[in-house]
Amino acid sequence: MRNSCDFQFSLDKADRIYEAGADVTGIVTIIPQKTMRCSGLKLELRWRTHGRGNRAQGQVISIPVNFYEAEVSEGQSYEVPFGFTLPSGPLTYHGHNLNIDWYLKAILDAPLVPGFLDPQTETELLVLPKEGESVNLGPNYKAPDDARRASSNKWGSLIMAGIFGGIGLIMFLAFNAVANSGPSIFRLFSLIPLIFVGISVWVVFSSFRNSLASSKLGEVSVRFDKRKLVPGGSLNAKLEFHPQKQVNLVKITMTLKGFERVVRGSGSNRKTFTHTVFEETKELAGASILSPAQHVNLSESFDLPFDAPYTFVASDNELRWELECLIDTQGIIDWKQAYQIDVVPWVDNDIIN
Amino acid sequence: MQAAFGHLNLSYNPFGELPLEEKAKLMVGEFESYASKLEHPGYVLQIMGEMGRGKSSFLLGLRRHFPDAPYYYYPEDGPKPTVAKAPLLFLDEMQRFTPKERKRILQQRASFVISTHKDFKEEYEALGLRHEAICLQGLSKDKLQRILKKRLEAARRSPGPIPYFEDRTLEKLLERFGDDLRSMEDYLYEIFQSLKVIGAIKID
Numbered sequence: 083m084r085n086s087c088d089f090q091f092s093l094d095k096a097d098r099i100y101e102a103g104a105d106v107t108g109i110v111t112i113i114p115q116k117t118m119r120c121s122g123l124k125l126e127l128r129w130r131t132h133g134r135g136n137r138a139q140g141q142v143i144s145i146p147v148n149f150y151e152a153e154v155s156e157g158q159s160y161e162v163p164f165g166f167t168l169p170s171g172p173l174t175y176h177g178h179n180l181n182i183d184w185y186l187k188a189i190l191d192a193p194l195v196p197g198f199l200d201p202q203t204e205t206e207l208l209v210l211p212k213e214g215e216s217v218n219l220g221p222n223y224k225a226p227d228d229a230r231r232a233s234s235n236k237w238g239s240l241i242m243a244g245i246f247g248g249i250g251l252i253m254f255l256a257f258n259a260v261a262n263s264g265p266s267i268f269r270l271f272s273l274i275p276l277i278f279v280g281i282s283v284w285v286v287f288s289s290f291r292n293s294l295a296s297s298k299l300g301e302v303s304v305r306f307d308k309r310k311l312v313p314g315g316s317l318n319a320k321l322e323f324h325p326q327k328q329v330n331l332v333k334i335t336m337t338l339k340g341f342e343r344v345v346r347g348s349g350s351n352r353k354t355f356t357h358t359v360f361e362e363t364k365e366l367a368g369a370s371i372l373s374p375a376q377h378v379n380l381s382e383s384f385d386l387p388f389d390a391p392y393t394f395v396a397s398d399n400e401l402r403w404e405l406e407c408l409i410d411t412q413g414i415i416d417w418k419q420a421y422q423i424d425v426v427p428w429v430d431n432d433i434i435n
Numbered sequence: 436m437q438a439a440f441g442h443l444n445l446s447y448n449p450f451g452e453l454p455l456e457e458k459a460k461l462m463v464g465e466f467e468s469y470a471s472k473l474e475h476p477g478y479v480l481q482i483m484g485e486m487g488r489g490k491s492s493f494l495l496g497l498r499r500h501f502p503d504a505p506y507y508y509y510p511e512d513g514p515k516p517t518v519a520k521a522p523l524l525f526l527d528e529m530q531r532f533t534p535k536e537r538k539r540i541l542q543q544r545a546s547f548v549i550s551t552h553k554d555f556k557e558e559y560e561a562l563g564l565r566h567e568a569i570c571l572q573g574l575s576k577d578k579l580q581r582i583l584k585k586r587l588e589a590a591r592r593s594p595g596p597i598p599y600f601e602d603r604t605l606e607k608l609l610e611r612f613g614d615d616l617r618s619m620e621d622y623l624y625e626i627f628q629s630l631k632v633i634g635a636i637k638i639d
Contacts (some may be wrong), residue, residue: 098438099436132447133447133451133452134451134452134624136452136454137452137453137454174436178628181439181447206438206439206446210436346452347452348510348511348512351486
C-alpha cells in the first residue's frame with residue numbers, strides 16, 4: 083500500500099553517530115503523496131530497547147519545529163529544519179538479548195484521515211559517550227553501596243518461604259483429612275505438601291546460608307578500591323575473615339561477570355533470558371584447613387576488557403556487572419555473596435541517576 | 436559502530452519481543468467474517484489454544500477492526516482489571532476471573548471476544564448468548580510463510596533485499612516446532628543474531 087506521505091531525514095552527521103549531550107541539527111523533508119490538510123508536524127526523540135525482552139523506553143522529548151502549513155500538496159516537498167541537544171544517555175548498545183537505540187520520529191498531524199494513524203516515520207541515532215561527561219545508566223539504576231549487595235533480600239525470601247510453608251501446611255492438613263476418611267491410596271497424597279515444605283526450607287536456608295557460614299568463618303569482609311570502573315580498568319578486591327572454628331576449606335574464588343538479563347512476557351508467560359558478556363573466575367585459595375583465629379586476608383585483581391559494555395538498568399532490561407565471592411567449605415554451608423560493580427565511561431564524574 | 440541489523444537491511448531482530456499492539460499489526464488471520472458478527476450484541480467469540488499459539492495476538496489482531504472497543508488483560512500476578520460497560524469487549528485470559536465475575540461481565544448487553552484456556556460454553560448458553568469457538572492449532576506452510584514475511588517486512592530498514600525463507604526451510608521449521616510459534620520465534624531469534632549476510636535463511 084502506498085504511503086500517504088514520505089519523509090526524509092537529513093542530519094548534520096551522515097553516519098548519525100553523536101556524543102551524549104551533543105547538539106544535533108538537520109532537516110526533515112515531507113513529501114506528500116496526496117494533498118491533505120494538516121495541523122502541524124511533531125518531532126519526537128526517545129530511547130527504547132529492542133531484543134528478547136519486553137520493551138523499555140524513555141520519556142518522549144518533543145522537539146519544537148516551525149511548520150505552519152494548513153495543507154500539504156501532492157508533488158511538493160516541504161523542508162523543516164530542526165535542532166536539539168541530545169540527553170546524557172542511555173548510550174547506544176547492541177548486544178545479544180538487549181539493544182538500546184535512540185529514535186527521532188516525525189509525525190504529520192493530518193486530522194482528516196479518521197481511523198488511520200497520522201503519517202509518520204522514524205530514524206535512529208547512535209549515541210556514544212563523551213569524554214569526561216556523566217552518563218545516564220538507565221531509569222532503574224541505583225548506585226552500589228556496601229549495605230546493598232547484588233543478591234541480598236532476606237525479607238523477600240522469608241515472605242516467599244512463609245507462603246510456600248503455609249501452602250504446604252494447609253495441603254498437609256487437607257490431604258490428611260481426606261486420607262483418614264478415604265482409601266489408603268489417598269495417604270500417598272500426603273507426600274505432595276512435602277514438596278512445598280522442601281522449597282520453603284531451601285529458601286530459608288539460602289537466605290540465611292551466609293549467616294550460618296559466618297558462625298564458623300566469622301564476619302567476612304569484602305572491600306574494593308572502587309566499584310565504578312571504565313572498560314579496560316582494574317578491579318581490586320580484598321577478602322578478609324577470622325575463622326571462629328576449624329574450617330575444612332575446599333576453595334575460595336572470585337568471579338567477575340557481566341551479563342544481559344531481560345524478561346519477556348508477564349504472569350505465567352514470564353520468561354527470563356540471560357546472556358553472559360564476560361566471565362572470569364580466579365581461585366584465591368585451594369583446599370586447606372583453616373585454624374580458629376587465623377587471619378585470612380586475600381586480594382585479587384581483575385582487568386575488564388576494553389570493549390566491556392556499560393551498566394544499564396531499566397524495567398525488564400538490564401546489563402549488570404557483579405563480583406561473586408565464594409568460600410566453599412566441606413559440607414553444604416558455603417558463604418557466597420555477589421557485589422554490584424558498575425562499568426561507566428568515566429569514573430571521576432558523578433553518574434546521573 | 437553501526438546501526439543494529441543494518442547489514443541485513445533490518446532495524447531490529449524480527450523475532451525479538453514486540454509490544455502487543457505491534458504484534459497485533461503482524462497477526463495473520465481471517466478476521467472479516469468474525470468482525471461482522473461482533474457488530475451486534477449477544478455474541479461471544481471464544482479463542483482457545485495452547486500456550487504460544489497466538490491467542491492474545493489473534494484477539495488483538497481482531498481488535499484492530501474495532502479500535503474503540505476496550506481491551507482487558509488479566510495478568511496472572513494481578514491486578515484484576517475493572518471491566519467497564521461497552522458494546523464490545525475484548526477479554527484476554529478470561530479463565531482468571533471467578534465464575535461470579537464472569538457472569539457479571541457476560542450479563543451486560545454486549546458482544547465479547549474472549550481468549551481462554553478453558554471452555555465456558557455452558558456459561559454462555561446459560562445466559563442465552565450466541566457463541567463460536569476458534570481453536571488455534573495447526574499451521575500450514577503458506578500461513579507460516581505469511582507470518583514470517585510480515586515479521587521481516589515490519590523490521591525492514593529501507594527498500595531493497597532482506598533475508599527470506601525458502602520452502603525447504605519452512606518445512607524444516609514445521610517439522611521441528613509444529614504450530615508452536617513462540618518456540619519457533621525463540622529459535623529464529625538466535626539464527627538472526629548470527630546471520631551475517633542477506634539471502635535465504637539456512638537452518639540445520
